[in-house]
Amino acid sequence: MLYYCDHLEYVPSLSNLRALKELYVTKTAVKEFPHGMQNLPLKCLNLDSIYIDEIPNEIFSRPSCLQELNVGGTLISGEEVGELEKLEIFEGRFYDLPNLNMYLQAFHGREEPRQYIIVVGKREREWEIHTSKRIELWDCDIYPNQIMLPRHIEELYVMHCTFYGHEEYPIISRFVLTSLGTFSSLKYLVIWNLKNRKRLFSPNCVPLNLQVLEVWKCMLLEEIIASEESGRVTMEFCLPRLKEIVLKNLPELKSICNVDAVMVCESLEWLVAHNCPKLERMPLKLPQTRSSSSLKLFINLEPMELWESMAWADPDAKSLLIRKL
Template sequence: MENWGLQLPYPLQMSPPKCPILTTFLLSNCRITSIPEGFFKHMHALKILDLSRNPIMSLPISMANLKNLTALLLWGEELHGLKKLEILKGIFYDLQSFNIYVQSLHYQEEPREYVIHVGKMGCRNAIYSRKYIELCGCDFYINQIMLPPNIEELCIEECYLHCREEDLLFSKFIKVPLPTFASLKFLYIHRCKNIKKLFSANCVPANLQGLWVTECDELEEIIAS
């Protein structure tokens, strides 16, 4: 890791590295720009591969041979092509990129576990569910945010709501095919400006178990009358 002089490309006359019992391969922050197509050809036992913090534009086809891979760590790679992804932990730096990913979930199965941060990293540490999303430092416009249908925990922190006075915070989320927020159990709203109302009487998440609202000085109603 952090070996800036490391070069993965090898001469064409050389065969790919043969590491048949290798299970963990950590290559983070090595300034690798490309990986030869056959590089992983003889690494069938590989379970954990860390390629994060490298300016890699595409992954080699030989990755399809890694049948035992359970963890792939990336930083700055497109996600909507990973159709069999089971666990996702990562950051989207803007709402547009996040929306594109959520939109792709309409055509493929969503991960069974995810921890996703959108915008900047917030201050929450404790997470109580398998499907958590945090929106921090984002500006909410009309119908701008998409969320996965089975989200269980949502944190909204230091966001600004662009709306009319009568608008509800949860009217800004684009509705998905399944009942919106049907699985939502925990909701945190912290230091958000221009929020006056959260829910209407007919859109309160039915399975909500915990609600924390702190330092939202303009809030008037949790459930709008």
């Protein structure tokens, strides 16, 4: 284990360590990948926070025994990782979406790692980790039907990305999953600075187990859930686990969902809407309670004029919240 060796720049050949099962070279100044890795029966390899830009191809033994692999922010080929058939835990960074797709295609017919943190593109800031299955997309160009996501993804960050194709088409409907369980495990969704999109979800793609939804700085976004055609029956979106909604700096946001629809959010604890000047209706059915004192909900609307102009789908919501304040 070589850990926090700030001045360590070189590790000699490891080819003679034929019984080595675990190797940690983390938070060092190593600039060259150790030689002889192909000869090692490694089960655990941690190369987090080193000065190597990219992991070379064909660096692991074949067949590989690797069960845990952490390369941190160092680039690695999606195809290379996909060939590690015993991998259970993975943390690393892919250059682009084609590499993510190559990685995911390798798992057709076999189990994905039970734990992963995958960054696509160049991460600009750290976010708190909430789950064991997380993907971050940074500054990606996303074309129709290009992207795949793991079957059981729990946490998704879409940051500074550009979606191509018809701008009216909800972006989440563009995500092609590797199974039919559309976002059935997704708990955390953060969208930041999404370019040229007007809608996030189509009505049939709302993640029912979502716990946290944050949408920031999407300048053209008009709807969170796209409206259905007129004449349809009133829709009710039940999000029983949704605890937090944060909407910030969305100058064109007009609605969260259709004027005739409501979102049933019995677990909601946190609601923030800042600088959404065109938002006129809050279609939320809040947790059932008879008094403001028992309502466990923090709500922050800015500017304060939103309190006067906002229409609520729940007829008792506004008076209840004002009494609480």
